[in-house]
Amino acid sequence: MTVTPSIWLIGGTSESRELAQILALNHLPCTISVTTESARSLYPSAPLLQVWVGQLEGDRLQDFLSSHQIIAILDASHPYATTISHLAMKAARKYNLPYLRYERQSINSSHFPQEKAIKNDKILSLPSFEALIEGDYLAGERVLLTTGYRTLHLFQPGQERYHLYARILPAVTSLEAALAAGFTPDRLIGIRPPISLELERALWQHWQITLVVSKASGTPGGELIKRQLATELGVKLILIDRPALAYPHQTDDLSAAIAFCRTQLCDRLGDTSLPQN
Template sequence: MSKVEDIEKRLWLIGGTSESVELASAMATPAGGIATLRIPCTVTVTTPAAEALYAKTPNLQVRVGCLDSAQLDEFLQQQKIGAILDASHPYAVEISRMAITAANSRQIPYLRFERREVKAGDNTAEVIYLESFQTLLDGNYLNQERVLLTVGYKALPLFRDWQNRAILFARILPSVTSVESAIASGFTCDRIIALRPPVTAELEKALWLHWDISLVVTKASGVAGGEDVKRMVAAELGIPLVVINRPKIDYPQQTSDLAVALEFCRNYSKS
């Protein structure tokens, strides 16, 4: 690749997670990141709130908004994307699948940065692992329970039909979209709490006790998603924890090591 082409090609960092913020920060530092390698990078996020988490530098740009397949093709061409570092949320499967397809068709280097999963450990929490929300909804897990849902606002409409068979509470991000979705899904204002993570164990415990929760539903979102804290509180209070497993995606290559992700960027800069 010529020097001119090096300057034109950009790295695409699929963001929206705390790990992607950490990666962007690491790459933008003078000690071996984008600032040193001079790799132009475009970070994509879906909300203005997420955009504010990334420090903007001459080589680091942030694009806000969802991308569908048609927009993605235009984005890759306009941005002249030469490599993809996917640090999206473990459950944001649509963007990951589109990125993998695009990388394969365009022969663009792709690396998935996957947050580490939380291991069961030695606590005494009753953890119920389910493959999907549909498995949860089709079963009898929620019936007559006081359920705290920490699953994100997009999943809340799935629980609308359960509002008359269980007492459901939702913890969501403090955004208009999240609150509107919760209300539209049948959650009354006294059964919604809007908090931005991280949530401490003390606050988690207090909330569960205040609402007299008997079952908690969460995603396998790792330490960054507070899964370890929920396991600890569930063990302490003797409350069953339902964990929805991560969707299975066949990533071309992946890592949970920040150093490996940065090395991927360095190798791209030398290609």
């Protein structure tokens, strides 16, 4: 059986779904990797689009690259999913594969001038979760964590000291991690993003939240909504900075990412082998 050379699109974000849709419309062969079966349904069904589910560790990565005839890597993973990005960059170097990081723009005060206009000092950026915990910023607060289930274990030692709530994905893995970290069911809510401003506001007010901890994940991650509500409600907002990775090539331009895929496929297959729109 002949396998068509393919782009490896690292999924897990709304941007990766958008990229997948455009690649499908352009009939560009693509294999999307995601870590959970539930994520499969988030991507379009198309003849040249495949969704691979699992963890790419050890020999599985080499098998994946070979079996799917990967010729280039488009990394659209979550900004905080550093493990898969490190793995992809290492594979790009080892197997001489072109690599492009596609990442959502970060947000600063210029995106949200209301903060500056009212001299809002309740929105704080910290370099890491360690800095958050070591700085004891949570004392005396009713804290909502919207940082994902993988970080919840960091807060387990503080369950006796702090009043902690968490918003997680409605998945068994997320719930198990939250319960293992000491969260009781009445302090958990399972919702899949995106979260509307109205729903976010209602949740904060229902739990009488005074401090929200989130990742600086940009507009697709709901950061603008959290900034707006923090300003509106006078709630403290702590944003954990994105990890700093030395990507060899990076863009936030959707058209540039698609052009990268087309160029790599054209170089391998030739222009006549790819449908033109």
